[in-house]
Amino acid sequence: SALARSRADWLIGMNLSRLFTLLGRQAGYSGVLSVGRVQTPTLKLVVDRDREIARFVCVPFWAIAVALSHAGQSFVASWTPPQGSTDDAGRCLQQPVAQQAAEFLRAAGTAQVLSVETERVREGPPLPFDLGTLQEVCSKQLGLDVQETLDIAQALYETHKATTYPRSDSGYLPESMLAEVPAVLDSLVKTDPSLRPLIDRLDRQQRSRVWNDGKVTAHHGIIPTLEPANLSAMSDKELAVYRLIRAHYLAQFLPHHEFDRTVAQFSCGSQSLAAVGKQIAVIGWREVLATPGPDDADGEDAQRSQVLPALHAGLSCPVGKVDLKALKTLPPKPYTQGELIKAMKTVAKLVTDPR
Structure with missing residues (x-):
């Protein structure tokens, strides 16, 4: 996939950016028109949605x-x-x-x-978050924009050491991390003693679908770390995102x-x-x-x-x-940032040409 990305950047990104910039000049546009393997399909999603809204006839x-x-x-x-x-x-x-x-x-x-x-x-419980799903849920439930969610997830990882590496594209966890479950749960109680009644009721032996070596990519799902964190050092937004990440982990041990x-x-x-x-x-x-x-x-x-x-x-x-x-009948709504991230993740559904 890294090779495919690099070829797309060279063959499509660089060549088409030059082509469209020159075509733009012929049409009287003086700036650079850049084409990219992520930005251009994403722009198409937004333009298609805007056209659907413009063409919509209410019934x-x-x-x-x-x-x-x-x-x-x-x-x-x-x-x-x-x-x-x-x-x-x-x-x-x-x-x-x-x-x-x-x-x-x-x-x-x-x-x-x-x-x-x-x-x-x-x-069954939803998986722990990958970055895209975290951005999607934070946009919908907390009204955070995509960049803000990434910055908060980065701060929870780097500054507060409360959650694991955020730039992951998988929500699954390696089976080797099953051994760390007691340590993670203990650190959660030390971080927030009010969780004790809940954590005492969890089934620590329960194996949800999250434990799957075959589905872990370069990184695993975002979960709380083995070390207790200091909640009072977190801003309100950081705390809200931390609680979402924590809840998705705890859900794995509930019925x-x-x-x-x-x-x-x-x-x-x-x-x-x-x-x-x-x-x-x-x-x-x-x-x-x-x-x-x-x-x-x-x-x-x-x-x-x-x-x-x-x-x-x-x-x-x-x-x-x-x-x-x-x-x-109501027209489709313009994308929110979270919905756009979701559409980008499932963009293959919109491609009908098998080649």
């Missing part, structure tokens, strides 16, 4: 949220639009169809449960996060409704890592994480409020 659509209840507990079901009235994403594009359905649902009084399906979902996802289908005369519920069974590693969903504030998300009452087929649920919503 109105309609949705209906229906309040149902059972055994004194209310919950929300969504109307399933009939075929022929929707786009590819299942959104109803025909206002009269939605209005008619809303009027019908308001008059209906009850909805029958057709089926209830529950599946247990188990999620899987488990929840039950329930989907209930209803019929209300000629109309179909569906309600989705979520019940956490084992909090597991999310105890140390409360990772927010895509948009925790948004109503659809709240609907997915609601707890449904005990439902079974054949049950009748009274219909409460019927809310007809006029919505519209």
Whole structure:
């Protein structure tokens, strides 16, 4: 890969920078136009996104949220639009169809449960950070820019000696470091005594997917060091980044996060409704890592994480409020720095030419 990088810099970077600078001069531009194997594809990502936003045509659509209840507990079901009235994403594009359905649902009084399906979902902990993922998460959760995150990670490594080498592109850890687990955990308690109750409950023998010699590159994931650190010497931002790195390490020794996802289908005369519920069974590693969903504030998300009452087929649920919503499709958002880093890491998905 080093050879490929060096050839790309010479053959493409240097030659095309000269070519485009000369073409620029012919067009009346006097500066240097540089082409690079990282900067040029990244610029294309941003330009493509800007063009998508500029070309975007907003489409109105309609949705209906229906309040149902059972055994004194209310919950929300969504109307399933009939075929022929929707786009590819299942959104109803025909206002009269939605209005008619809303009027019908308001008059209906009850909805029958057709089926209830529950599946247990188990999620393993996320890996410790590589630099790109750390930058992505710090951009999203802490509002830090990419350079600031790198500077903080460098300071945590060099100045505070609290975390390992930051410029890593792998989140995995070598199996040889399993022997250091007790020392790392002890140093974490010395650094922050309030962690003792949590650390006493960790399963130190647990081997998550993180321990994998085959996936460690030149450097391993960013984790806390074997030496206690001085938290009072850290700035607020350094402390926030340190806590994220620490939580991702501690998560490796906690149980899987488990929840039950329930989907209930209803019929209300000629109309179909569906309600989705979520019940956490084992909090597991999310105890140390409360990772927010895509948009925790948004109503659809709240609907997915609601707890449904005990439902079974054949049950009748009274219909409460019927809310007809006029919505519209939204353009893609401009990249944040964190999202741009993520897009750069997965840029191969955008290349269709096998050669």
